[in-house]
Amino acid sequence: MSKRVLRLVSVLAVVLVAGLIAGCGDSASKDIKIGVVYELTGNTASFGTAAANGAKLAFKEINAKGGVLGKQIQTVIADNKGEPAESTNAMTKVISQDKVVAVTGFTVSSCGIAGATVAEANKIPFVAAATTNYRVTLNEQTGKAKDYVFRACFIDPFQGTVGANFALNSLKAKKAAVLIDSSSDYSKGMSQFFKEAYTKGGGQIVIEEAYLQKDQDFKAILTKIKAQNPDVLYLPGYYEEVGKIIKQARELGITAPFLGGDAWDSPKLVEIGGPEALNNTHFTNFYSVEDTNPVSKAFVEAYKKEFGQMPDSMSAMGYDAAYLLVDAIRRANSTEADKIRDALAATKNFKSVSGDMSLTPTHDAIRSAVIIELKDGKQVYKETVKPL
Incomplete structure (x- = not known):
């Protein structure tokens, strides 16, 4: 092998080893x-x-x-x-x-x-x-x-049960209407566990209605609900539809309290529903800044x-x-x-x-879970519920 070839092989070997070392160094420092x-x-x-x-x-x-x-x-x-x-x-x-x-x-x-x-x-x-x-x-x-x-x-079994107990014990609500977002696994799960705990505690579900995400007009189902005169409306949906539903419910003269879950917790809720319409509403949540x-x-x-x-x-x-x-x-x-x-x-x-x-x-x-009440567009901490 010529000296020139040997020098080339040596250079390539050095480059290869240096590359491997650099590569290992990069890997180690990633x-x-x-x-x-x-x-x-x-x-x-x-x-x-x-x-x-x-x-x-x-x-x-x-x-x-x-x-x-x-x-x-x-x-x-x-x-x-x-x-x-x-x-x-x-x-x-x-x-x-x-x-x-x-x-x-x-x-x-x-x-x-x-x-x-x-x-x-x-x-x-x-x-x-x-x-x-x-x-x-x-x-x-x-x-x-x-x-x-x-x-x-x-998870939903805990949160749904917390909501049901609050409806029965704090709101003294014996008759409930349930509004379910049938396109949402969250809403369907929450509704299921709320209903189980609520009826087990002596409450009665007087009507159940469904809607879909991105629906705009809820007055037809709200009119049916109003006719049943429930003590509470359980609405475990996402803030956009929740705001519209509560606003339209108040416009129809429904004054009963609404109750929901953590998916209510967004500043957009008040923007959509309005502070006055959201009075006399509560929701279960993960946490309160208080x-x-x-x-x-x-x-x-x-x-x-x-x-x-x-x-x-x-x-x-x-x-x-x-x-x-x-x-x-x-x-x-x-x-x-x-x-x-x-x-x-x-x-x-x-x-x-x-x-x-x-x-x-x-x-x-x-x-733990917390109960939040909405008053004039502001969240007010009500109580903490320890794990069941």
Whole structure:
């Protein structure tokens, strides 16, 4: 072999080794990629944007304190547009193309169910922020929890029961009308568990009516409901339709109280329904900014400083879900999916914004609920309900 060829081979060898070393160095110093998938556009963008802000704040705080496992967190943000099909696409993208080690996000149950299916199929840990339908974490074929899917929120059986007990005991309502968004897994699940607890407690469902998301005119079903003279109208829907329904109900002369769930919690609700129409209404929720525990107080101050406004419950849930996931990565001392999964499953006494929280064998959160009343367009904290 000629000297010239030998020199060329030597140079190539040096370049190759240097490249390998550089490559290893890049790999070792890579950030930890986490997917953040929320409803950033569409009918429920108010929820997704607030929750995404909560997650961004959490990851910013974590990185400012040195990150996790000696690395910084790099977030890969995707928009599920509030649609199940788009949720599948967004989750597939962050997992398959962006190569995230885990995902957090989702405030809409139907979207969370779709996203959870993708995470489970790919064996990627997924912490849902505010999706309360039991099907998000449940493997319906086995009847057990999905291996890689968890959530930071309570589920519909608890929230529906809390609403029913409040209607019976605080509102003294013996007759209820139920309005169901038949296009929403969330609304159907909430209605089911409210009705079960309400009738078990001695209440009577006098009428049940259905509507669809994006409907505009609800006066026909409201006229039927008015004829039954219920003591309370249970409306577990999303804020856009809820605002329109309550406004039209008041215009028809329905003065009975309305009661709903966490999906009411948006500033858009008051804009759509109007402050006066929303008087004498209540809803169950994950959290109130009036909570005075140390984690909540620190969160509220940090959120106001970061975004120039008060947080809502969706902001809090996005924040909690992000910290819950990072806490598991830290305890697992690894970014391997199976180890993160096992750490999540073992979560006990996690310090959430609404107090200590643990995860059940079904990967659902045990945490308190709050009752919120709307007065002249303002949210007023009524009471906290501990886990049943």
